[in-house]
Amino acid sequence: MAQLARDDEAVQWKKWVESKDREAGDFLARKYMPLVSYHVQRISVGLPKSVSRDDLRSLGMMGLFNALERFEPDRDLKFDTYASFRIRGTILDGLRKEDWLPRSAREKTKKIEHAIERLEQEQMRNVSPEEVAATLGISPEEVISTMNENFFANIISVEDQMDHDEHDGKSYHIKDEKAILPDEHVIHEEVLEDLGRGISQLNKNEQLVLQLFYKEELTLTEIGHVMELSTSRISQIHSKAIFKLRNTLNSIM
Numbered sequence: 001m002a003q004l005a006r007d008d009e010a011v012q013w014k015k016w017v018e019s020k021d022r023e024a025g026d027f028l029a030r031k032y033m034p035l036v037s038y039h040v041q042r043i044s045v046g047l048p049k050s051v052s053r054d055d056l057r058s059l060g061m062m063g064l065f066n067a068l069e070r071f072e073p074d075r076d077l078k079f080d081t082y083a084s085f086r087i088r089g090t091i092l093d094g095l096r097k098e099d100w101l102p103r104s105a106r107e108k109t110k111k112i113e114h115a116i117e118r119l120e121q122e123q124m125r126n127v128s129p130e131e132v133a134a135t136l137g138i139s140p141e142e143v144i145s146t147m148n149e150n151f152f153a154n155i156i157s158v159e160d161q162m163d164h165d166e167h168d169g170k171s172y173h174i175k176d177e178k179a180i181l182p183d184e185h186v187i188h189e190e191v192l193e194d195l196g197r198g199i200s201q202l203n204k205n206e207q208l209v210l211q212l213f214y215k216e217e218l219t220l221t222e223i224g225h226v227m228e229l230s231t232s233r234i235s236q237i238h239s240k241a242i243f244k245l246r247n248t249l250n251s252i253m
Contacts, residue, residue: 013073028068032083036060039087041219043095045238056091063090108146111136116247126247129240141236144243198245206241209234 009031015024040056067083115135119127129140136143199207205227212218212226220238224231 016068017073025068029064032064032080033061035080035083036064036087038219039084039091041221042213043088043091045213045220045235051095055094059091059094060087063087066090112143112146126244129243141239144239147243147246202241202244205237206244209237210241213238 009028012021012024012027015021016028036057037060040053040060044051044053044056063086064083067079067086070086071079071082073079112132115132116127119131119135123131129143133140133143199210202210208227209223212223213220218226220234221231224234227234229237
């Protein structure tokens with residue numbers, strides 16, 4: 001049965017590459033559509049509810065179609081690997097082009113950051129979301145989600161700025177992507193050590209969720225099945241773990 005499926009896919013790829021056969025294209029799009037759902041779920045973790053998952057899915061489908069158009073089956077590369085790169089890149093590019101974090105959310109972030117800074121100076125330690133929430137009169141979940149949304153937004157902004165700086169027209173050079181400069185190596189090792197210490201301070205459930213999500217690349221739903229918890233509960237554990245790590249890294253840096 002599996003061999004027949006592979007043979008059928010090979011036939012469809014041949015039709016698509018040679019003549020852009022519409023039925024073949026539909027077959028391949030349906031077969032690899034789960035990749036879109038997978039990357040939408042992973043990227044949407046930590047995004048505000050104002051970001052439509054349908055919009056992310058539309059961007060992901062554009063990435064999938066782009067991958068189908070550009071993929072060359074004769075190359076020594078699996079389509080799902082190539083398509084994943086295109087899908088994820090298209091979604092992130094779409095997010096960069098939109099100011100999807102509302103002004104109210106940015107103002108709320110500033111209030112929370114000021115509260116964290118004040119409490120940490122008073123307590124001389126990292127503070128919990130519960131402590132910050134009590135100070136501001138909001139829920140711990142709101143503290144966690146707001147800070148994680150802002151954290152993700154900053155990552156996108158930094159990546160976008162780096163891309164802009166590399167093409168600002170002031171200088172052009174050929175970069176050896178494989179070369180690791182000494183200072184970059186030191187910084188990389190220090191960040192890994194700090195991250196490792198931060199992870200060791202998480203509770204067992206938080207460590208397990210991060211391992212399954214980032215190392216084993218399971219979805220939140222799959223992690224829920226493994227740990228016998230609801231997807232929403234796994235999402236809460238993930239968000240709280242990221243909040244703790246962000247605080248730890250910020251206090252070090």
